[in-house]
Amino acid sequence: xxxxxxxxxxxxxxxxxxxxxxxxxxxxxxxxxxxxxxxxxxxxxxxxxxxxxxxxxxxxxxxxxxxxxxxxxxxxxxxxxxxxxxxxxxxxxxxxxxxxxxxxxxxxxxxxxxx
Amino acid sequence: xxxxxxxxxxxxxxxxxxxxxxxxxxxxxxxxxxxxxxxxxxxxxxxxxxxxxxxxxxxxxxxxxxxxxxxxxxxxxxxxxxxxxxxxxxxxxxxxxxxxxxxxxxxxxxxxxxx
Numbered sequence: 001x002x003x004x005x006x007x008x009x010x011x012x013x014x015x016x017x018x019x020x021x022x023x024x025x026x027x028x029x030x031x032x033x034x035x036x037x038x039x040x041x042x043x044x045x046x047x048x049x050x051x052x053x054x055x056x057x058x059x060x061x062x063x064x065x066x067x068x069x070x071x072x073x074x075x076x077x078x079x080x081x082x083x084x085x086x087x088x089x090x091x092x093x094x095x096x097x098x099x100x101x102x103x104x105x106x107x108x109x110x111x112x113x114x115x
Numbered sequence: 116x117x118x119x120x121x122x123x124x125x126x127x128x129x130x131x132x133x134x135x136x137x138x139x140x141x142x143x144x145x146x147x148x149x150x151x152x153x154x155x156x157x158x159x160x161x162x163x164x165x166x167x168x169x170x171x172x173x174x175x176x177x178x179x180x181x182x183x184x185x186x187x188x189x190x191x192x193x194x195x196x197x198x199x200x201x202x203x204x205x206x207x208x209x210x211x212x213x214x215x216x217x218x219x220x221x222x223x224x225x226x227x228x229x230x
Contacts, residue, residue: 004157035218045158045205045221052215091157100165101146101209102173103219105157 003027004094006106013082013113020067021077021109023092033095034075035103036064040088048090051075082113117141121206121222128196128229136191136225138206145211147189148173148219149181151202158205164189165211196229203227 003026013019025034036048051059051066059066067076079086089108096102122137138147145166150158150173160173162181170181178200180192189208193200203226207219 009155033215037218037221043203044223045207047218047220050216050218093158095215100163100171101219102148102160102163103158105150105159107155107157 004092004104004106006092006109008109009107010110010112013079013111015082015084015113015115017082018078018080019082019111021079021090021092021111022074023076023106024072024074025092025094026073027094027097029097032097034066034068035093035095036066036075036077037091037093038086038088039091039108040085045091049077079111084113084115087111087113119206119208119220119222121204121225123225124223125226126228128193128227130196130198130229132196133192133194134196134227135193136204136206136227138189138191138208138222140187140189140206140208140220142208142210142220143186144208144220145186146209146219147183148207148209149179149189149191150205150207151175151200152205152224153202161191161204198229201227201229 005024032053034051038046049061065078092106093103119140148163149161164183167186206222209219
């Protein structure tokens with residue numbers, strides 16, 4: 001069974017600093033995809049970034065980047081130059097094996113950006 | 116663009132009552148999903164559909180039924196609501212075609228309380 005683990009229930013970071021949110025996964029499928037979503041206090045799920053298992057380079061999207069270490073089965077999200085608006089819950093998810101492009105989600109990390 | 120629209124946004128039910136949550140997407144997506152989000156547990160897949168007229172069980176299907184009579188709509192039904200079904204429900208959709216990095220697009224959620 002596939003599994004996603006986010007070990008940090010809560011994180012604090014000072015404005016303008018960088019922060020890393022951890023995500024480890026477990027799968028026997030050589031082909032998989034990893035997604036990060038942001039959920040602000042308003043509740044919606046916002047897609048941030050994607051990493052494919054065969055991608056040669058770590059994904060980047062603006063201030064978001066993935067530290068993808070395939071051998072360690074980790075896909076940590078790095079947010080650079082944190083802003084107050086980055087305060088939110090962050091979820092790591094993995095595309096499951098089999099049909100339907102289903103996602104398995106981690107339990108999330110609550111990030112608080114402080115002045 | 117509306118994207119994924121969930122109706123209603125909030126609902127309070129009494130134990131034993133029934134109701135249907137409606138999800139509508141205007142992106143012509145083939146795949147649709149229903150998740151529930153509970154504190155400390157991330158999002159868990161209830162049911163999903165890979166196309167009009169098809170549905171399949173997810174991780175936590177008990178107590179729920181779904182229907183996909185039209186491509187753009189995915190209905191989630193609770194036949195006899197129980198307090199354990201108090202949760203926030205999210206609908207999502209995804210295109211079948213396109214690159215594997217295409218994410219699921221989420222609605223804003225329905226907050227359901229069962230008394």
